[in-house]
Amino acid sequence: MKNVLGYIVLLSLLVSCGRGAIYADFADTSIGAIDKRWSSCVIGPQMPYGSIAPSPQTEKGSMDGYHPDYPVRGFGQLHVSGTGWSSYGHFLISPMTGLSVGLTEHDSDHSGDITRPYLYKTHLDRYGIGVEVAPSHYSAIYRFTFPQSEESVLLFDAAHSVVGDIATEMNGNVLENVVDVDPETNTIRMKLRFKGGWPGEPYDLYCLCRYDADAEEVGVWEGESVYAGQTHVEKGAEGVHRGAYCRFDTRRKQTVHLKVSLSFTGFDKAEELMAKEIPGFNFDKVMRKGIKAWDDKFSRAHIESLSDEDRTIFYSALYRVFTLARDRSEDNSKWETDMPFWDDNYAFWDTFRTAYPLITLLDEEAMRDNINAMIDRFRHNGCVYDGFIAGVDRKPEQGGNDVDHVIVDAFLKGVKGVDWDEAYKIVKHNADNRRIGHLKWFEKQENAPEAFMYKEQGWIPYRVMSTSQSLEFSYNDYSAALMAKALGYEEDYLRYETRSHQWVNLWNPELENRGYKGFVDARNADGTFEFVRADKMGGSWTSPFYEGSAWTYSYYVPHDFDRLIELMGGNEAFVERLEHGFRNRLVKYDNEPGFLAPRAFAHAGRPDLASYWVHDTMDKGFDLTGYPGNEDTGSMGSWYVFCYLGLFPNAGQDFYYINAPRCTEARLSLADGKTLQIKADAGKGRVYIKSVKVNGTVWNSPFIRHSDIAGGGLIEFELSDVPTGWGMIDLS
Numbered sequence: 001m002k003n004v005l006g007y008i009v010l011l012s013l014l015v016s017c018g019r020g021a022i023y024a025d026f027a028d029t030s031i032g033a034i035d036k037r038w039s040s041c042v043i044g045p046q047m048p049y050g051s052i053a054p055s056p057q058t059e060k061g062s063m064d065g066y067h068p069d070y071p072v073r074g075f076g077q078l079h080v081s082g083t084g085w086s087s088y089g090h091f092l093i094s095p096m097t098g099l100s101v102g103l104t105e106h107d108s109d110h111s112g113d114i115t116r117p118y119l120y121k122t123h124l125d126r127y128g129i130g131v132e133v134a135p136s137h138y139s140a141i142y143r144f145t146f147p148q149s150e151e152s153v154l155l156f157d158a159a160h161s162v163v164g165d166i167a168t169e170m171n172g173n174v175l176e177n178v179v180d181v182d183p184e185t186n187t188i189r190m191k192l193r194f195k196g197g198w199p200g201e202p203y204d205l206y207c208l209c210r211y212d213a214d215a216e217e218v219g220v221w222e223g224e225s226v227y228a229g230q231t232h233v234e235k236g237a238e239g240v241h242r243g244a245y246c247r248f249d250t251r252r253k254q255t256v257h258l259k260v261s262l263s264f265t266g267f268d269k270a271e272e273l274m275a276k277e278i279p280g281f282n283f284d285k286v287m288r289k290g291i292k293a294w295d296d297k298f299s300r301a302h303i304e305s306l307s308d309e310d311r312t313i314f315y316s317a318l319y320r321v322f323t324l325a326r327d328r329s330e331d332n333s334k335w336e337t338d339m340p341f342w343d344d345n346y347a348f349w350d351t352f353r354t355a356y357p358l359i360t361l362l363d364e365e366a367m368r369d370n371i372n373a374m375i376d377r378f379r380h381n382g383c384v385y386d387g388f389i390a391g392v393d394r395k396p397e398q399g400g401n402d403v404d405h406v407i408v409d410a411f412l413k414g415v416k417g418v419d420w421d422e423a424y425k426i427v428k429h430n431a432d433n434r435r436i437g438h439l440k441w442f443e444k445q446e447n448a449p450e451a452f453m454y455k456e457q458g459w460i461p462y463r464v465m466s467t468s469q470s471l472e473f474s475y476n477d478y479s480a481a482l483m484a485k486a487l488g489y490e491e492d493y494l495r496y497e498t499r500s501h502q503w504v505n506l507w508n509p510e511l512e513n514r515g516y517k518g519f520v521d522a523r524n525a526d527g528t529f530e531f532v533r534a535d536k537m538g539g540s541w542t543s544p545f546y547e548g549s550a551w552t553y554s555y556y557v558p559h560d561f562d563r564l565i566e567l568m569g570g571n572e573a574f575v576e577r578l579e580h581g582f583r584n585r586l587v588k589y590d591n592e593p594g595f596l597a598p599r600a601f602a603h604a605g606r607p608d609l610a611s612y613w614v615h616d617t618m619d620k621g622f623d624l625t626g627y628p629g630n631e632d633t634g635s636m637g638s639w640y641v642f643c644y645l646g647l648f649p650n651a652g653q654d655f656y657y658i659n660a661p662r663c664t665e666a667r668l669s670l671a672d673g674k675t676l677q678i679k680a681d682a683g684k685g686r687v688y689i690k691s692v693k694v695n696g697t698v699w700n701s702p703f704i705r706h707s708d709i710a711g712g713g714l715i716e717f718e719l720s721d722v723p724t725g726w727g728m729i730d731l732s
Contacts, residue, residue, distance in 0.1 A: 021118075021291045023298035026308075026315040028624070030115040032082065034068040035626025039636070041320065042066070042081040044120045047137050047290060048297050049327040049342075049366065052262050053079045054133045054140045056122065057089060057166065059107070063630075065089045065162040071107035072124060074155070075133065077140070077207060077260055079162065080198075080346055080389070081323060082631030084540065086170060087197035087346075087389050089162025091190055091207040093258070094155040095144050097127045099245060101155065101221045103165065117319050118290030134287040136277040138270075138331060139261040143283045146250040150216070154258065156209065156243040158190040159235075163197035172196030176204075177235040181244045183218045186211045188244050189267055198346065203390035204333070205262065208270035212257040212281040215246040257281040264333040264391060273330065297322050300362045301641070304665040306682060313622055314644055314663075317637035322363070324355045324634030325370065334391045339376035340369040346633045347387035348406055349399040353595050354642055355634035356406045357649035360413050364671040367410050368417040374403065375419065378426045385435075398465070399546060400472025401430035405652035408479040412486070412654040413706045416671070424487055431480040431496055434473050436460060458505045461525040467506055467544040468593065471520065471556050474503040478559040479652035503557055507567055511550070514586065516577055518567060519550040535586055548593040551586040558596055558650050561603035571604040578604075582613055589613065590621045590628035592635060599648060599657045607702035607727035608688050611659040614643050615687040618662065645678060646717060647704070654706045658727070660689050660719050674712035686719035689726045702727035 032041025040063040044055025054077050058070035063086035065079055074094030080087050100106040108126035121132045129152075130145035146152035158179045164172025176193035188209040195202040219226060220233040222242040227233070233242050248256055259281065261274035278286055298315055305311040325345050332341035345351070360367045374384050384403045387394030404427050411420055434454050454473045460466040478500035484492035508521035513534035522530035522544040530544070534554075538545035545553050555578065557564045568574045578600060581587035589597045598617070601610040618640065621628035627636040642648045645668070646661030666678040692699040695713040709715070 021116075022295045023302075023315060024117055024291050024294035026311045027117050027294070027298070027319040028115055028312055028316050029117060029120070029319065030068075030113070031313070031316040031624060032320070032626045032631050033064060033066055033115075037626050037629060038062060039626035039629065039631045040064045040082050040084065041626070041631050042079045043115055044075075044079065045117055045133065045135050045290065046323050047118075047135050047293055048322040049325065050135055050323070051138045051326050051328050051331060051343075052077060052135055052140050052260070053081070053323075054135060054142075054260070055079050055120065056110075057092060057160075057162065059104070059166070061162065061166045062086075063162070063167055065166050071126070072110045072122065073104075073107050074157065074160070075131070075142070076160065076162065077262055078205075080344060080633070082320060082627075082633050082636070083198075083346055084630045084632075085198055086162050086167050087199060087344075089166065090160065090192055090194070090205055091260070091262075092157040092160035093142070093209075093260070094157070095124065095127065095129045095131060095146070096153050096155060097129070097147065097149045098151045099153050099155070099226065099247065101226060101241075101243075101245075102224065103157075103160075103241060106155065117294045118287055132283065134283060134290055136286055136289065137327075138263070138273040139259060139277045141278055141281070141283050141286045142258040142260070144256045144258065146248070146254050146256065148251045148254065150249050150251060152248045152250040152256070153245055154211070154248075154256070155245045156188055156190065157241055158192060158207075158243045159241040161194065161196065170197050174235060175202055177242055179220055179233045179242060179244050181218050181220065181231040183215065183231070186213075186215070188246075190243070191267075198387055198389045198394050199392040200395055201392045203264065203392060205264055205390075206267050206270050208261045208263075208267055208274060210259045210274070211246060213248050213253065216249050217247040218244065220244050257283060263331050264328070265331050266333075269331055294319075297363070300669040301645075302667040303644075303663045305663055306684070309624060310662065312624065314641065317622070317640040320631055320637035321355055321358050321634040321641065324351055324359070327366075327369065329369075329373075332391075335380050337376055340373040341376070342370050342373040343388060343391055345388040347394065347398065348402040349386050349397070350592055350632035350635040352402045352405040352409070353592055353635065353651050354638035354649065357409055357413075357651050358634075358638040358641060360410050360415060361670065362668065364415055365417075367415050371407060371410055371415065371418045371423055374407065374426060375422045378429070383429070384426050397435055398540070399469055400476045401435060402472065402476070404430055404476045404479050408483045409649070409651050409653070411483055414710065420483075421487060424483055424489070427480045427483055428489075428492060431477060431492070434476070436469070454502075455499060457525070458502045459523050462522040462530045462544060464541055465544065465546045467520055467522045467550075468538075468546040468548065468553055468556075470506055471503050471553055474500050474560075475556075475558050475652065477502075482653070500559060501563070503560065504563065504567075509567075513551070514580075514584070516580075520554045521550065537588070546593070547591060548588060549586070551581055552588050552594045552597065555587065555597045555600050556593055558652065561600055564600075565604055571606075574604045575601060575606050575609065579609060590617050592632065595639060596650065599650070602657055602702040602727065605728045607658070608723040610657065610702070611689060612687050612723075614648075614659045615662075618643055646680065646715070647709075655703050656706070656709075658689070658692065658702050658704055660687050661717055670710065670712055674710070676709050676712050677714045678717070679714065680717035681719050682717075683719070683721075685721040688720045688723050689717060690720040690724045691718040691726060692716065700727060
């Protein structure tokens with residue numbers, strides 16, 4: 001009932017603003033934030049690729065800072081979404097009646113939540129306060145509707161963070177804290193120097209707040225002590241919170257607006273960005289801009305679906321893709337440049353597989369700017385690592401050097417506006433200097449790490465992440481080879497292409513498990529195999545297989561399926577074994593290492609099974625509450641979007657797999673004004689393809705190249721609820 005009432009309130013709110021959303025109201029930011037599978041999505045709103053991300057925070061909020069079963073403690077201004085390891089959550093703002101500075105003393109139950117990309121709205125039941133927040137790119141505006149009271153308060157906590165106060169295992173640490181209140185201009189300034197979470201080094205963050213009602217009293221506080229009338233406080237005792245407060249008399253005027261702007265550069269930049277984005281205090285105007293921005297993005301993938309629920313899941317998933325990284329080109333605190341600056345890449349290991357290929361397909365300009373930002377980053381830092389958060393490269397990497405696939409995928413698909421020879425320097429640097437993950441472990445060993453280099457040994461000897469990273473390096477080399485060949489670097493091409501097949505060094509034909517023989521295994525420096533238990537799931541940084549098992553990783557050869565099929569005994573044996581792995585949950589195909597596993601059926605002549613298992617995951621893993629696990633900054637969302645449309649990338653190469661779409665029609669806006677239309681007689685149980693036409697031509701292949709769709713056109717599907725023989729012969 002609460003959701004129905006919330007939707008009615010939202011509709012009346014939009015009518016009063018004079019502008020309704022076309023697409024944006026189908027995206028619900030609570031999906032992934034309210035589930036019990038810990039998708040870790042941020043429930044608060046954000047602009048496309050926006051720098052600021054305000055959201056409520058609670059006790060037990062995990063990596064996104066929010067738990068739906070706990071009272072709201074306040075609203076942080078910056079969060080990362082869908083991750084298994086967190087950052088940020090700074091500058092908590094807590095509305096209340098009566099001043100309570102204790103960290104746990106002003107929690108409030110809440111109700112009537114409205115959760116959209118352009119708006120978060122809730123009611124703090126303890127105080128009777130209505131809270132709304134709408135984001136711009138670097139700034140946000142709050143609208144607080146207080147009860148009639150002389151003791152309406154906004155409390156500002158300058159030391160608070162997700163990684164220091166909620167997900168405390170990440171040991172967030174305030175290194176510097178300064179708070180200043182200027183009652184003449186209704187302004188609060190908070191500076192934070194912080195270390196913790198993903199960034200490996202400290203970072204500075206500046207927060208500028210400005211309110212539109214004259215305060216009856218301002219002051220600062222530290223710990224349990226309140227200093228009325230004072231306007232400055234800075235870091236004192238370790239672990240003690242500090243901040244500012246404003247008390248308002250809301251007996252006549254209940255509404256107080258608050259603008260917030262964040263900058264990694266300084267207060268002057270925060271002031272400049274606020275003045276540019278939110279010059280006044282017109283909340284509805286900011287919200288309408290947000291609606292337009294999201295409608296513009298979502299309109300690039302117009303779908304006709306079987307139900308409103310389907311449409312909501314689709315656009316909510318697409319929303320996560322358009323927040324996967326942050327465009328901070330106007331707030332680069334690291335160096336002077338006229339190039340784009342994209343931050344919070346969190347992280348390429350997750351996002352290269354589906355998120356960046358979807359950006360390439362639907363938002364080529366953003367992909368261009370991402371690549372150019374990488375080129376600029378490489379010039380200044382000498383490297384482009386797996387993660388880049390708060391302008392800090394994150395080491396070590398959790399897999400291969402997967403920025404290679406992001407670059408090569410965009411290159412092969414013809415993204416314009418990039419100096420590709422400059423981009424190739426990043427790929428070549430990585431290929432010639434493969435970075436072994438979990439390097440600290442290797443540094444404890446004799447003659448390390450040189451003796452264990454993948455490119456010389458042919459594999460990384462048995463250690464944490466050794467097998468999964470060796471497999472990923474092989475595929476990194478293949479992507480590098482494709483780019484080298486296309487650019488005319490023939491010597492590089494031959495070297496990397498040869499090296500890309502080194503994954504077979506990890507194939508142990510004698511390793512047995514569950515009645516099957518032959519798996520990728522961990523291998524020692526002397527060439528002996530470790531004989532791991534193939535069905536044992538590896539966690540993060542705990543085993544030779546990162547977030548997977550030998551069962552799952554035995555299918556991670558995106559460039560060499562023919563060789564893998566041969567090693568497993570041919571097509572028939574390969575299909576039988578893979579299906580056994582799926583039916584018995586031995587191959588985890590709903591997490592990143594297994595994303596391509598269902599597609600392996602197509603390489604063995606059974607695209608019907610690929611389509612069946614893709615739909616099985618969509619049915620069981622995606623609903624109105626969340627995703628199969630951590631959403632991983634657009635990774636799960638983009639997986640769903642691609643599968644829903646009937647196309648799926650093999651990232652780092654220039655082709656897509658075809659599966660039965662779930663939509664009845666889609667119109668995708670591509671680069672250069674081209675439109676790709678997809679039509680299908682989709683319906684419940686229709687998970688198999690009976691026939692396909694591409695621009696009127698019969699298409700019997702389960703693969704389609706990017707060049708076949710880049711110019712737009714029409715793909716027509718005829719579907720079936722029983723298996724067919726379509727696609728068993730590759731005519732590509």
